[in-house]
Amino acid sequence: MATLTMREALNQAMSEEMARDPNVFILGEEVGAYQGAYKITQGLVAKFGDWRVRDTPIAEEVIAGIAVGAAFIGLRPIAEMMTFNFSLLALDMIVNHAAKYRYMSGGQIRCPMVMRGPSGAAAQVAAQHSQAFESWYANCPGLVVVMPSTPRDAKGLLKSAIRDDNPVVFMENEVLYNLKGEVPDEEFHIPLGLGEVKREGKDVTLVAWSRSAVTCLAAARQLADEGVEAEVVDPRTLRPLDEDLIFESVRKTGRCVVVEEGWPMAGFGAEISDRVQRNCFDALDAPILRVTSADVPMPYAKTLETAYLPQPAKVVEAVHQVLYR
Amino acid sequence: MTVTKVVLAKLSPTMEEGTIVKWTKQEGDTVKVGDVLAEIETDKANMEMEALGAGVLRKVLVPAGGKAPVGALIGVIAEPGEDISKLTAQAAPTAAPSPPPAPPAPAPKAEGVAAAPAGAPRSQPAPAPAAAVERPETPRPEAFASAEDAGRVKASPLARTMAQQQNIPLESVEGTGPGGRIIKRDIEAWSDRPRAARPSPAPAARPAAPAAPSARVPAAPPVTPGEIVPVSSMRRVIAKRLAESKFTAPHFYVTVEIDMDSAVDVREQILEVEEAKVSFNDLVVKACAKALPRFPLVNASWNGDTIVTHGEVHVGVAVAIPDGLITPVVRNADRKALLDIAREVKDLAARARERKLKPEEFTGSTFTISNLGMYDVTEFTAIINPPESAILAVGAVRKVPVVVDDRVTVGHRMRVTLSCDHRVVDGALGAQFLAEVRRLLEHPVGLFV
Numbered sequence: 001m002a003t004l005t006m007r008e009a010l011n012q013a014m015s016e017e018m019a020r021d022p023n024v025f026i027l028g029e030e031v032g033a034y035q036g037a038y039k040i041t042q043g044l045v046a047k048f049g050d051w052r053v054r055d056t057p058i059a060e061e062v063i064a065g066i067a068v069g070a071a072f073i074g075l076r077p078i079a080e081m082m083t084f085n086f087s088l089l090a091l092d093m094i095v096n097h098a099a100k101y102r103y104m105s106g107g108q109i110r111c112p113m114v115m116r117g118p119s120g121a122a123a124q125v126a127a128q129h130s131q132a133f134e135s136w137y138a139n140c141p142g143l144v145v146v147m148p149s150t151p152r153d154a155k156g157l158l159k160s161a162i163r164d165d166n167p168v169v170f171m172e173n174e175v176l177y178n179l180k181g182e183v184p185d186e187e188f189h190i191p192l193g194l195g196e197v198k199r200e201g202k203d204v205t206l207v208a209w210s211r212s213a214v215t216c217l218a219a220a221r222q223l224a225d226e227g228v229e230a231e232v233v234d235p236r237t238l239r240p241l242d243e244d245l246i247f248e249s250v251r252k253t254g255r256c257v258v259v260e261e262g263w264p265m266a267g268f269g270a271e272i273s274d275r276v277q278r279n280c281f282d283a284l285d286a287p288i289l290r291v292t293s294a295d296v297p298m299p300y301a302k303t304l305e306t307a308y309l310p311q312p313a314k315v316v317e318a319v320h321q322v323l324y325r
Numbered sequence: 326m327t328v329t330k331v332v333l334a335k336l337s338p339t340m341e342e343g344t345i346v347k348w349t350k351q352e353g354d355t356v357k358v359g360d361v362l363a364e365i366e367t368d369k370a371n372m373e374m375e376a377l378g379a380g381v382l383r384k385v386l387v388p389a390g391g392k393a394p395v396g397a398l399i400g401v402i403a404e405p406g407e408d409i410s411k412l413t414a415q416a417a418p419t420a421a422p423s424p425p426p427a428p429p430a431p432a433p434k435a436e437g438v439a440a441a442p443a444g445a446p447r448s449q450p451a452p453a454p455a456a457a458v459e460r461p462e463t464p465r466p467e468a469f470a471s472a473e474d475a476g477r478v479k480a481s482p483l484a485r486t487m488a489q490q491q492n493i494p495l496e497s498v499e500g501t502g503p504g505g506r507i508i509k510r511d512i513e514a515w516s517d518r519p520r521a522a523r524p525s526p527a528p529a530a531r532p533a534a535p536a537a538p539s540a541r542v543p544a545a546p547p548v549t550p551g552e553i554v555p556v557s558s559m560r561r562v563i564a565k566r567l568a569e570s571k572f573t574a575p576h577f578y579v580t581v582e583i584d585m586d587s588a589v590d591v592r593e594q595i596l597e598v599e600e601a602k603v604s605f606n607d608l609v610v611k612a613c614a615k616a617l618p619r620f621p622l623v624n625a626s627w628n629g630d631t632i633v634t635h636g637e638v639h640v641g642v643a644v645a646i647p648d649g650l651i652t653p654v655v656r657n658a659d660r661k662a663l664l665d666i667a668r669e670v671k672d673l674a675a676r677a678r679e680r681k682l683k684p685e686e687f688t689g690s691t692f693t694i695s696n697l698g699m700y701d702v703t704e705f706t707a708i709i710n711p712p713e714s715a716i717l718a719v720g721a722v723r724k725v726p727v728v729v730d731d732r733v734t735v736g737h738r739m740r741v742t743l744s745c746d747h748r749v750v751d752g753a754l755g756a757q758f759l760a761e762v763r764r765l766l767e768h769p770v771g772l773f774v
Contacts, residue, residue, distance in 0.1 A: 285483040285509040
C-alpha cells in the first residue's frame with residue numbers, strides 16, 4: 001500500500017480511468033499546459049495529449065455546457081471547476097440540464113459526467129472564495145454528490161464517479177490536497193452511496209464529511225483524553241446518503257452531532273438531523289446538535305476566519321452538551 | 326381468506342385477566358406466526374404474547390394500558406383489504422383503560438393510541454406512546470397534574486424507552502438534564518441505587534419521605550397520602566390467595582432462636598476461599614431443603630380427604646417487587662449445592678424485580694421462605710403460601726449478649742418462625758422440623774455433606 005497525498009490520489013484516479021476508457025477526457029481552466037491550478041491534473045496532458053486534456057476559456061457555463069453535451073453523446077467528461085465558487089456561473093447547465101435530461105427523456109439520454117474541484121474555505125481567500133456548496137447541490141434530484149475526506153476515499157470514489165452514468169458533483173477540499181494517507185496499489189473502487197465509520201466509539205456519533213470529518217477526528221482524539229469515545233461517521237456521498245450507517249451508530253450511542261462547513265440555515269446537516277430524529281427517536285438521549293460555519297459571509301481576517309469555521313473545540317463543546325456535561 | 330382473532334392468552338396458571346402493557350406491533354404492521362404482538366401484564370409477570378396467525382395487524386381493540394379478561398378479543402390479524410368489520414363490531418367495548426379514580430387526573434393518553442389511523446402502514450417503529458410509560462397503576466398526584474407546565478414529565482426518548490423496558494415509573498426519577506429533563510444517566514442511576522435512596526415522585530406535591538432505616542432497605546412504593554390506589558392484577562392475586570389461606574388453613578406458629586456464630590464464620594470462609602457471596606437466606610434455604618425430605622408432612626399439601634406429600638423439594642423464596650411480591654422457586658433445592666442455590670436465588674430475584682420471570686419459575690413450590698432480615702426485623706409470622714402446609718419467616722442475624730461458660734459474651738442469633746397448617750402439621754412435628762433446621766445452621770458442615 002502506497003502513501004499518497006489526496007492530490008496524487010485524485011490524479012491517479014483520472015489517469016487510470018483515462019487509460020482504461022478512451023471516452024474519458026478532462027476539460028477546464030488551466031488543466032493542460034499549466035498542469036492544473038492546484039496541480040491535480042499534473043502530467044496528464046503529457047500522457048494523454050491536449051485532445052483529451054483540454055484547456056478552456058475562463059467561462060464556467062461553457063465548461064459545464066460542453067461537458068453536458070459531450071456526456072449526452074456518450075463521452076465521459078471530467079469538468080474541472082477551479083473552485084466550486086465559480087460553479088455558480090454553471091448552475092443552469094448543472095441543475096437544468098445535467099440533472100434533468102435522464103428524467104425528462106424517459107431514460108433515453110444519460111449524462112455520465114463528473115464536475116470536480118475544490119469547495120469550502122482555504123486560507124484567507126475571503127467571502128467569495130470560501131464557500132461550501134454541498135447543501136445546494138445535494139438539494140437537487142438527479143445529481144450525485146460526493147465529498148471525500150481521505151486520499152483512499154478520493155481515489156476510490158472518483159473512479160466510481162467517472163464510471164457512473166449520472167452527473168456527479170465531486171467536491172474536494174483545498175486544505176486536504178496535501179493530506180497523506182494509504183491508498184491500495186491494486187485496482188479498487190468505493191461504491192457511491194456507501195459511508196464509512198472513520199473511528200469507532202460508543203458515547204456519541206459525529207457525522208461529518210470532507211474537511212469536517214478531519215475536524216471531527218481531531219475532536220474525537222481530544223475527547224478520548226477525557227474518556228469520551230466519539231464515533232466518527234463519514235457518509236462520503238451526500239446524495240444518495242448512507243443513512244442506515246448513521247442510524248446504526250446513533251442507535252448505539254444515543255447522541256448525535258452533525259458537523260459541516262456550510263452555513264447553518266437549510267444546511268445539509270439539517271437533513272441528517274431530520275432523518276436521525278425520525279428514525280432513531282427512541283434511541284436519542286439528547287437533542288441532535290449541529291456545528292456549522294457562522295451565518296455570515298466569510299471574513300478576511302485570519303482570527304475571524306478561525307472563528308467562522310467549525311473547529312475541533314466547537315465540536316468538543318457540542319459533544320459536552322449532548323453528554324450533559 | 327385468513328383472519329386470525331388475537332385473543333388474550335392465559336399466560337400464567339392463575340391468570341384471569343391481563344393488562345396490555347404495550348403493543349409491540351402496531352396497526353398496519355405485517356406479522357408472522359410467532360412474532361411478539363404485545364407485552365401483557367399478568368398477575369405474576371410481564372409476558373410476551375405471540376401471533377398465532379400471519380397477515381397484517383389490522384385492528385387493535387384494547388390499547389396499551391387497557392385490561393381484558395383471558396379469552397377476550399383484543400385485536401385482529403387479516404390480509405389487507407379483508408372485511409373485518411363483523412369481528413370488530415362484536416368486540417366488547419373494553420378498550421380504554423379505566424381512568425385512575427383520583428379526582429381530576431390527566432385523561433389517559435392511551436386513547437390517542439386507539440385513535441391512530443387504522444391500517445396506516447408504518448415503515449418505522451412508532452415512538453412509544455406516553456401512555457405505555459405512564460402505567461395506569463401509578464396515577465400522578467393531582468397537584469402535579471394540574472400545574473400545566475409541570476404536568477408533563479420531561480424525559481429524553483431514550484430515557485422513556487429505558488424506563489418502559491425496566492418498568493420504572495418516570496414520575497419517580499429525578500431528572501438532571503436541562504429543565505429537569507430525565508436522561509439516560511438518571512435511569513441508570515435509578516436502577517443502580519438502592520430503592521430507599523430513590524426519590525418519591527413529584528417531590529413538590531408531597532412532604533419529604535422519612536429517612537429510611539438503612540440504605541439497602543427497599544422503600545415502600547410511592548403513594549401520596551389520601552390517594553386512592555387502583556388494585557393491580559398482582560395485588561388482586563395476593564389478596565385472594567392469602568385471604569383464602571389464612572381463612573381456611575388453621576395457622577399456628579413455632580419460633581426458635583438459632584446460634585448463627587458458625588454460620589457467620591462459614592459465610593466469611595466462603596467469601597475468602599471461593600470469592601463467592603452467600604447470604605444467610607441462602608444458608609436457610611439449603612438447611613430447609615436438607616431437612617424437608619426427613620419430614621415429608623412439612624413438605625405436603627392438604628387435599629380434603631387426603632394429604633399429598635411431595636416427592637421433590639421445591640423451595641419458594643419471597644421477593645419484594647414494586648407493588649407486591651413474588652416467590653421464585655429453587656427447584657430440587659435438596660439436590661443443589663449451596664453456591665448453586667446462591668447463584669440461582671440471586672438471578673431469580675433480579676429477574677423477579679424486572680418482572681421477567683417465566684411462569685415455571687414462580688410456580689410449583691412445596692415450601693416457602695420469607696425473610697425480612699434486611700429490614701432488621703427480629704421475628705415475624707408469615708401466611709402460608711397455598712397449597713403448601715408451612716412457611717418459614719426469617720428474622721435478622723443480630724449481635725446479642727449471650728451466656729457462654731457463665732460469662733456474658735457477644736453472639737450471633739437469628740429467630741425463625743414456622744407457620745404451620747394444623748390440618749397437616751402438628752405442633753410437635755413443627756418443633757422437630759425446626760430443631761433439624763437449627764441443628765444444620767448451628768453445625769453448617771451438615772449443609773455440605
